[in-house]
Amino acid sequence: MNIPARVIVSKPGTLVLILLTASTLSLTAFGNxxxxxxxxxxxxxxxxxxxxxxxxxxxxxxxxVIFPMAVIWALFLLSSITxxxxxxxxxxxxxxxxxxxxxxxxxxxxxxxHRSFFRHVLSLSFLLGLLSILAVVMPxxxxxxxxxxxxxxxxRYLIFGPQEYAPVPVSGLKxxxxxxxxxxxxxIVGVNHIxxxxxxxxxxxxxxxxxxxxxxxxxxxxxxxxxxxxxxxxxxxxYVVVHDFSSVIARVLCLCVxxxxxxxxxxxxxxxxxxxxxxxxxxxxxxxALDAIFQQPLLGYGVGNSRVIxxxxxxxxxxxxxxxxxxxxxxxxxxxLYLFAQILLLSVRKKVGTTPAVFPAxxxxxxxxxxxxxxxIFHLTIYSIILAITFGFVASGVVPHxxxxxxxxxxxxxxxxxxxxxxDRD
Numbered sequence: 001m002n003i004p005a006r007v008i009v010s011k012p013g014t015l016v017l018i019l020l021t022a023s024t025l026s027l028t029a030f031g032n033x034x035x036x037x038x039x040x041x042x043x044x045x046x047x048x049x050x051x052x053x054x055x056x057x058x059x060x061x062x063x064x065v066i067f068p069m070a071v072i073w074a075l076f077l078l079s080s081i082t083x084x085x086x087x088x089x090x091x092x093x094x095x096x097x098x099x100x101x102x103x104x105x106x107x108x109x110x111x112x113x114h115r116s117f118f119r120h121v122l123s124l125s126f127l128l129g130l131l132s133i134l135a136v137v138m139p140x141x142x143x144x145x146x147x148x149x150x151x152x153x154x155x156r157y158l159i160f161g162p163q164e165y166a167p168v169p170v171s172g173l174k175x176x177x178x179x180x181x182x183x184x185x186x187x188i189v190g191v192n193h194i195x196x197x198x199x200x201x202x203x204x205x206x207x208x209x210x211x212x213x214x215x216x217x218x219x220x221x222x223x224x225x226x227x228x229x230x231x232x233x234x235x236x237x238x239y240v241v242v243h244d245f246s247s248v249i250a251r252v253l254c255l256c257v258x259x260x261x262x263x264x265x266x267x268x269x270x271x272x273x274x275x276x277x278x279x280x281x282x283x284x285x286x287x288x289a290l291d292a293i294f295q296q297p298l299l300g301y302g303v304g305n306s307r308v309i310x311x312x313x314x315x316x317x318x319x320x321x322x323x324x325x326x327x328x329x330x331x332x333x334x335x336x337l338y339l340f341a342q343i344l345l346l347s348v349r350k351k352v353g354t355t356p357a358v359f360p361a362x363x364x365x366x367x368x369x370x371x372x373x374x375x376x377i378f379h380l381t382i383y384s385i386i387l388a389i390t391f392g393f394v395a396s397g398v399v400p401h402x403x404x405x406x407x408x409x410x411x412x413x414x415x416x417x418x419x420x421x422x423x424d425r426d
Contacts, residue, residue, distance in 0.1 A: 012050040012111045017120050019043035023382040024124055024182070040380045041096060044103040051107045059106045064342045065395045068335040069105065072328070073098050075335075076303050076378075079328040084302025093304035097378035104377060104388025109396045114356060117389060118189045122212065124382070125186020129216030132179060177373060180228030181383050183216040184365050185390075188235050190216070192358045195243070227372045235365035242348055242357040250348040250360065257364070258341045261371060265321060265337075282318050282372060289317035293325040293333075300329045303378075320370040324378075336376065339391075340367065347394045362390050 022039045076094040084090035190213025197205030220228055234257075241250045293300065305327065317323050325333035344367060347360040366387050369375050377388035 012047050013116050015043050015046040015050065016108060016112050016116070019047070020120055020124055020382055020385060023380060023385050024128065037096070037380055041099055044099055047103055047111065048107055051111050054111065059110060059396070061106065061395045062346070065105070065339065068339040069101070072332050072335050075299070075328040075332045079299040080302045083296065083299040084305055086302070090302035090304050096380060097303060100380060100385060101377045101388050104385055105392040105395065108389050109392035114393055117393070118192070118358065121386060122186045122189045122193070125183050125216040126212050128179070129183055129219035132219035132222065133215065176223035177225045177227065180220050180223040180225035181369055181373060181375060183220045184228060184232060184235070184369070185362050185386050186216050187213060187220065187232060188239065188358055188361045188365065191236065191239065192356070227369060231365040231368040234368055235361040238364040239357050239361040242360050247348055251345060254344050254348055254364070257367065258344065261367070262337070264371070285317050286319060286322060289319070289322040289326055293322065293330065297330045300325060300327050300332070303327045316374050318373055320374050320376045323374040324376065340370070343391050343394050359390055359394050362386070363394070
């Protein structure tokens with residue numbers, strides 16, 4: 001007797017929700033503790049246990065995905081053991097990075113339905129956006145035991161009026177850009193639901209999801225994050241192209257974005273004046289990061305040690321690829337750039353017939369963000385976990401599964417399911 005697939009994938013949904021929620025708290029002042037990190041890793045371990053107890057505990061992904069991931073992991077461990085100034089701490093962080101990226105890319109998409117993923121992401125984005133707005137408009141410093149709404153002064157981000165300091169929408173995030181990055185996937189999912197309801201002529205559904213999506217969108221606008229707004233615009237363009245135009249056009253656009261990013265990073269390394277036209281602060285950080293990477297190009301400084309390369313500020317480079325170069329050398333940065341580009345191109349291929357268009361949109365938005373913020377798949381943060389799970393859904397969607405010979409009734413059932421999946425494509 002065959003077990004329905006939906007029964008299998010629904011079991012670890014609670015654990016994945018715990019994983020996403022805990023990773024959201026890790027961005028706050030309350031959640032920046034060892035307890036939250038242990039909770040995140042424990043939830044990931046629970047997902048692995050569910051996966052191993054299933055009837056088909058193996059993962060098949062394209063070689064262009066498996067090979068760079070394996071090499072990056074090896075470089076993480078090697079650099080942490082041989083090059084890090086604090087070997088135990090760096091090795092533990094390397095192990096955590098491997099657990100999070102491995103669970104998100106290889107395992108969660110095998111035991112977790114993408115519809116549940118969308119629902120959880122939209123719910124968390126709505127809640128985070130609602131709390132953000134409340135923290136701005138209400139004259140309070142904290143609400144609830146976790147103090148999620150506590151205002152944190154941050155200069156240059158003026159929410160209302162010309163005051164020198166303004167409260168950041170969500171307390172512990174400390175940087176409005178981080179809040180904007182966290183809200184992006186939920187907004188994209190909300191747009192996807194609005195389009196589906198509009199196609200089904202459901203006015204009530206359009207209004208309901210329109211209101212839900214408006215909340216995180218308003219919070220994103222309040223952050224005044226130019227990078228996040230640009231990333232959201234690019235994501236919407238890719239989403240529309242994938243749905244309403246040719247997949248060839250989507251591939252060409254993504255390829256142009258990838259090539260442009262590579263040239264931008266290369267030219268920024270040659271002449272920092274280019275990035276200064278966009279952000280003087282990032283130009284300063286990138287210059288330090290590149291100088292440090294060129295001093296130790298093979299293995300870097302160990303996982304988690306990117307802040308040591310800018311001793312004046314004790315901050316990270318605000319670039320995913322330069323950060324990975326500081327962690328584990330130039331090889332790790334190039335391999336991750338290659339891996340991300342492969343996943344982005346896979347997401348818009350014709351053969352990914354079961355991959356919803358929201359995945360290319362999320363990947364496009366985070367591709368833009370990764371150039372200006374250290375957003376990758378190796379951190380214990382919600383955006384890293386969302387990105388890792390998206391990698392996994394896209395990669396697993398392009399691998400055909402071997403099937404045993406079927407009876408006529410089984411074939412008929414398979415055809416009906418395939419037809420339903422096509423009609424429900426997000």
